[in-house]
Structure formats: C-alpha cells, structure tokens
Amino acid sequence: MANSYDLRVHDEKGRLDKYISDKIPDLSRTRVKELVKDGNILVNSKKEKVSYKVQENDQIFVSVPAVKPLNIKPEDIPLDIIYEDADVIVVNKPQGMVVHPSAGHPDHTLVNALLYHTRNLADSPEGFRPGIVHRIDKDTSGLLMIAKNAKARESLEDQLAHKTNKRQYLAIVHGNFGEDDGLVDAPIGRNPHDRKKMAVVENGKNAITHFKVLEQFKGYSLIMCQLETGRTHQIRVHMAYIGHPVAGDPLYGPRKTLKGKGQFLHAKVLGFEQPTTHEWLEFQVNPPHIFEERLSELRKKQVTK
Secondary structure, eight states: OOEEEEEEOSSOOSBHHHHHHHHSTTSOHHHHHHHHHTTOEEETTBOOOTTOBOOTTOEEEEEEOOOOOOOOOOOOOOOOEEEEOSSEEEEEEOTTOOSSOBTTBOSSSHHHHHHHHOSOOOOOTTSSOTTBSSOOOTTOEEEEEEESSHHHHHHHHHHHHTTOSEEEEEEEEESOOSSSEEEEEOOEEEOTTOTTSEEEOTTSBOOEEEEEEEEEOSSEEEEEEEESSOOTTHHHHHHHHTTOOBTTOTTTSOSSOOOSSSOOEEEEEEEEEOTTTOOEEEEEOOOOHHHHHHHHHHHTSOOOO
C-alpha cells in the first residue's frame, strides 16, 4: 500500500533529502533521491532537486509508492561468505554467477542464494535486487558488499558515491607496458553502434581507473586496477581503450586469447566503513583456480619484467 505525507517546514534548515529522511525515518536519503527523481516529492507543488535548501513554511508532499512485491525464489546455492554482521555481508562471488535476476537470468543468481541465506536484506525500489549496492559482471569473480537494512544501504551507497571505499581488481590483460603504473580518465556510456556494449564516448559519465603493473609475460601482463568510479564494464572498457583488453573478454577483447570461461578479472580487495560502528573493514580473496592456473602457465614463459 502506498503512503503519503504532508510536511510543513518550521525552523529547520538544510537539504531537502536530509530534512525528509529526518522527518520520516523509514526513508533513507537514497530512497528520497529516487522518489524525487520519479516526481513523488513536491515542494510547494513544484519539483525540486534533492539539494534544495528547505525554507520556513515550505509545504512538502511525499508520496511513497508500495515497494514492488518480491517474487524471487530463494535457492539453496552455496555462498562463500567472507564476513557478516547485523548490517552487511561480504561475499566472494564465483565466476559465472549473475548478481541479480533479469530478463535473461530469472534465477540461480547471487540474490536467489542470499534470500535463502537470510531474509534480512535491504529493500530495493525495483524489487529484484534486495541488498545489492554495487555489482560485478557475471564472469568477473570476487568480493561484493551486501546491505542488510536501509541504514546500511544508504551508508554503503554514500561511500561509493564519495569514493571513500576501496575496490581493487586483478586482471590479466593483453600486451606489455612501458610504464609501472597509469591512470585512465575517459567517460563511459552506451556504445552508439552496439547497445549491448559500453564505450568511451564524449557525452558519457565520468570514469577513472588507476592501474599498476605487477608482472609481465610474453604477450600478457598482470595488473592491479583500483576504481575511482564504478561504471558498467569500466575496467574492461578502459583497458580495451588503451590497447590492453582483458584476456578472455568476449565483448571487448580479441578472439585469440587465454583459454577460460570469460574475462580474467577478479575483485580481490574490498574495503569500507562499517555503517554502525564506523570501523574500517578490509578484505581480500585470491582469484579462482582457473585464473591462478593461467598465471602459472604464463610465468613459465619468457618474463619481460
């Protein structure tokens, strides 16, 4: 059932999203932002931005649509849980698993597995991605943080937005480097010639990837990437853009590549502030066996660095 609220500002000050989340504790600032975007919040009968500064006697109307029913079936799929408390879960996602249900993947996803593990997952407005605050591609392995309640979701999403968390990825890429490290600062958007792909485009969203060269082999390199932003396929697009596509990448890489089951990309390190205690938490996991196996094979070949 939908809920509605009529609020009148008295002597309060500050941003619209903070004012509303303070007055209606069930609404996080992230949820308020979504409601504003969808036109469900009006100030003096007009749409305003979340950054609008409330003023005395402002009349604010908030309409909260009912959350779409969750029709996702919990599935008894093994999970590699690295850490869990009352607010968050950190999971090591295997290569080949989709994060949340979609038209092409209605089940057998990480969300199906999480719902079997616990019913305490933060609501999502769409209904199909409870607990999910960020994602990695199906064939990318590694660490993800999951929110168990609205407060945790808001905190983790704020950390992502303000770039205060830590995300480092291992990747085997084509080619060798003349430098020890580098930075790719290039906007990413939908590929105008292929809607299934992303690309560096002039009107894309700001995207920044830092990388460090760890090892070099004959025709390949092992690098560590650190995300400053989190765009769809960011590392895959950026590395292809500078001429070093991720090995095994079926979308952005060459056909002649390392034998595997998709891109050799692994979310190795994840760090963030615990939403309640504000303690810094940091985790790391080794890449899957197939990743290590290909590295071992490459190390037996000529090393250029």
